[in-house]
Amino acid sequence: MKKTSFMKRLSLSLPLFCLTLCCFILGQFIKSLKEVGGTSLFLGLEYFSLLLGTILLGLILSELFSRTLNDTPVNIIKSMIQTLQLRHFLYQQETHKNKVESNTHSPNPITAQFNRSMRKSMIDITQHQVTVLIKVPHTQQGQKLLKTLEGQIKEELSSRNTAYFFSEFERHKNGLWLIGTRK
Numbered sequence: 001m002k003k004t005s006f007m008k009r010l011s012l013s014l015p016l017f018c019l020t021l022c023c024f025i026l027g028q029f030i031k032s033l034k035e036v037g038g039t040s041l042f043l044g045l046e047y048f049s050l051l052l053g054t055i056l057l058g059l060i061l062s063e064l065f066s067r068t069l070n071d072t073p074v075n076i077i078k079s080m081i082q083t084l085q086l087r088h089f090l091y092q093q094e095t096h097k098n099k100v101e102s103n104t105h106s107p108n109p110i111t112a113q114f115n116r117s118m119r120k121s122m123i124d125i126t127q128h129q130v131t132v133l134i135k136v137p138h139t140q141q142g143q144k145l146l147k148t149l150e151g152q153i154k155e156e157l158s159s160r161n162t163a164y165f166f167s168e169f170e171r172h173k174n175g176l177w178l179i180g181t182r183k
Contacts, residue, residue: 001172004131006079006124009063016056023049075125082123082160086132089156090118090149114142123157130164130180132157136171146176154178 003011027045067073094111120135134153137143150169157178158166164180171177 001170001175001177003122003133004124005066006063006076007122007131007133009059010080010083010122011120013056013059016052016059020049020052020056023052071126075127079123079125082125083121085160086121086123086134086153086157087119090121090134090153091115092118092145110139110141110145113137113139114145117142117146125161128182130157130161130166132178132180134176134178136174136176138174150176 023045027049030045063076064073067076092111092114094108114137117135117137122133124131134146137146154166154169157180158164161180164182166178166180169176169178
């Protein structure tokens, strides 16, 4: 199975947005310092953030244009919202105590690695199908946790997309795929 164009663009757009925002904020901070040496650095950051913003805008407009020709642009919004909802649904909030006498909590390393993988999950909704990609964790414990959640994930997606029939999960390399076709 291959990622859809939306999935490829989304995985590029999110880090690009964060980098653009950081460069812009850092540039504004340097500009506020008004140091003589800082002005050339400010211009470099300003041009860099402008370049990154232009690339980001190009990615967004190309996806919007593609959806306008082949699908409906509303499905972009639905895909983004359901991607965020799926990531929130998959997030695990488990901590354990380091020491019995201590009140400090630290994240469970299995849960932390599982959550890191789940942050890369994506949903692409089109008129004819729903494509779900969930990254499989690298550890055996993380994969076991994901395996126990498969039924709940499928039920959650079926309740959010009632117009689609969902197949069984298929694993291809490091991704767990679920395809829903319109009824």
